[in-house]
Amino acid sequence: xxxxxxxxxxxxxxxxxxxxxxxxxxxxxxxxxxxxxxxxxxxxxxxxxxxxxxxxxxxxxxxxxxxxxxxxxxxxxxxxxxxxxxxxxxxxxxxxxxxxxxxxxxxxxxxxxxxxxxxxxxxxxx
Amino acid sequence: xxxxxxxxxxxxxxxxxxxxxxxxxxxxxxxxxxxxxxxxxxxxxxxxxxxxxxxxxxxxxxxxxxxxxxxxxxxxxxxxxxxxxxxxxxxxxxxxxxxxxxxxxxxxxxxxxxxxxxxxxxxxxxxxxxxxxxxxxxxxxxxxxxxxxxxxxxxxxxxxxxxxxxxxxxxxxxxxxxxxxxxxxxxxxxxxxxxxxxxxxxxxxxxxxxxxxxxxxxxxxxxxxxxxxxxxxxxxxxxxxxxxxxxxxxxxxxxxxxxxxxxxxxxxxxxxxxxxxxxxxxxxxxxxxxxxxxxxxxxxxxxxxxxxxxxxxxxxxxxxxxxxxxxxxxxxxxxxxxxxxxxxxxxxxxxxxxxxxxxxxxxxxxx
Numbered sequence: 001x002x003x004x005x006x007x008x009x010x011x012x013x014x015x016x017x018x019x020x021x022x023x024x025x026x027x028x029x030x031x032x033x034x035x036x037x038x039x040x041x042x043x044x045x046x047x048x049x050x051x052x053x054x055x056x057x058x059x060x061x062x063x064x065x066x067x068x069x070x071x072x073x074x075x076x077x078x079x080x081x082x083x084x085x086x087x088x089x090x091x092x093x094x095x096x097x098x099x100x101x102x103x104x105x106x107x108x109x110x111x112x113x114x115x116x117x118x119x120x121x122x123x124x125x126x
Numbered sequence: 127x128x129x130x131x132x133x134x135x136x137x138x139x140x141x142x143x144x145x146x147x148x149x150x151x152x153x154x155x156x157x158x159x160x161x162x163x164x165x166x167x168x169x170x171x172x173x174x175x176x177x178x179x180x181x182x183x184x185x186x187x188x189x190x191x192x193x194x195x196x197x198x199x200x201x202x203x204x205x206x207x208x209x210x211x212x213x214x215x216x217x218x219x220x221x222x223x224x225x226x227x228x229x230x231x232x233x234x235x236x237x238x239x240x241x242x243x244x245x246x247x248x249x250x251x252x253x254x255x256x257x258x259x260x261x262x263x264x265x266x267x268x269x270x271x272x273x274x275x276x277x278x279x280x281x282x283x284x285x286x287x288x289x290x291x292x293x294x295x296x297x298x299x300x301x302x303x304x305x306x307x308x309x310x311x312x313x314x315x316x317x318x319x320x321x322x323x324x325x326x327x328x329x330x331x332x333x334x335x336x337x338x339x340x341x342x343x344x345x346x347x348x349x350x351x352x353x354x355x356x357x358x359x360x361x362x363x364x365x366x367x368x369x370x371x372x373x374x375x376x377x378x379x380x381x382x383x384x385x386x387x388x389x390x391x392x393x394x395x396x397x398x399x400x401x402x403x404x405x406x407x408x409x410x411x412x413x414x415x416x417x418x419x420x421x422x423x424x425x426x427x428x429x430x431x432x433x434x435x436x437x438x439x440x441x442x443x444x445x446x447x448x449x450x451x452x453x454x455x456x457x458x459x460x461x462x463x464x465x466x467x468x469x470x471x472x473x474x475x476x477x478x479x480x481x482x483x484x485x486x487x488x489x490x491x492x493x
């Protein structure tokens with residue numbers, strides 16, 4: 001089951017949109033597929049990132065995976081807890097393990113993003 | 127892709143399987159880090175049936191094998207096991223292996239990825255030397271139980287006195303009533319045993335060991351944990367710290383190379399390399415931050431590129447530091463040297479250190 005009220009990307013990120021602010025993380029499916037996460041490289045605060053563009057990497061013991069952002073905007077904050085405790089992404093992918101927050105420009109970015117139930121189906125098929 | 131005798135067990139345990147050495151092998155079950163922790167503090171159970179098992183027979187084995195390898199074979203005592211390396215004419219490594227000297231035969235264990243190459247190499251000279259070769263690759267299974275509690279876990283289920291079995295010695299016996307060669311060997315830096323058994327007996331031994339020792343902390347462990355464990359323990363992995371190009375001297379395995387024994391393949395090249403002492407060599411690397419060093423990343427001394435990372439991981443037994451090995455020029459190989467590792471275009475500080483990163487704090491077996 002995927003948490004309701006979030007939007008999901010086909011790259012297995014989630015985004016919670018609150019007015020012109022958004023919080024981004026990776027899904028439970030993503031953290032489980034990656035395995036033990038040992039390092040997260042996040043974008044710089046103040047950087048402008050494009051929707052679906054690469055913004056960093058998530059590294060497990062065995063592999064380096066590119067991190068994409070489900071929405072574009074200006075990076076306001078990155079999750080500092082992950083520096084010393086990257087496994088927080090494994091333990092709480094939808095809560096304490098969030099990755100970064102953005103300020104959204106005007107206009108909807110929901111085209112190309114999935115609802116909780118659509119993402120659930122997408123995961124089942126993949 | 128080939129399957130080991132334990133394939134069905136891995137599927138039942140919901141292991142993540144990857145192709146490795148021609149076999150579908152478990153890279154992890156629940157979590158690489160949990161499996162690593164179990165091996166360091168309790169024990170883990172590994173399926174290593176993908177590794178090549180060859181039987182060598184005949185009086186000529188000692189001398190024949192001694193000429194193909196860098197370590198001494200004839201000085202092995204009955205029931206002794208010994209790490210060794212087959213070399214090419216240039217001193218590079220064909221494979222790193224373990225010889226097990228049994229009463230009436232020798233068991234040679236080679237890396238899975240090198241099994242076909244080694245089988246061919248051995249057959250080139252075995253016949254004319256009077257050595258009989260038999261491959262058990264893919265037929266026999268190899269189950270390893272590794273960790274400080276492994277003797278206590280295995281002991282009740284075998285007729286062999288495991289506490290009396292010395293480190294790097296082996297014996298024939300029974301495990302759960304099934305015939306086995308039981309060796310006190312492994313590749314994790316911990317105490318442990320390797321059980322060479324018939325493929326048909328492997329599933330029963332595997333499932334019973336897990337069931338009987340679950341309460342004591344035994345869990346199945348995959349190749350991912352094994353790689354972290356061996357890296358922390360400073361043990362080379364073929365294809366990384368040893369290759370057809372990287373010699374045992376470059377890998378820092380000088381203790382394995384017995385220059386005083388009769389001629390062996392690559393001896394002249396290794397002697398020349400040792401005399402010149404100007405070769406790139408494998409060193410330990412500790413990153414300043416947490417960014418993992420990965421194979422192939424470039425290593426710099428100041429502005430000058432001096433080598434590359436060959437293995438990397440975080441080291442849970444060394445404070446979760448980002449650790450690795452690198453093949454670097456001699457000028458950068460002194461422990462304490464500050465180097466720079468380039469990761470995705472950014473320079474990260476790192477220090478050259480002595481291997482191993484981790485040493486167990488207890489003695490293995492009876493003296």
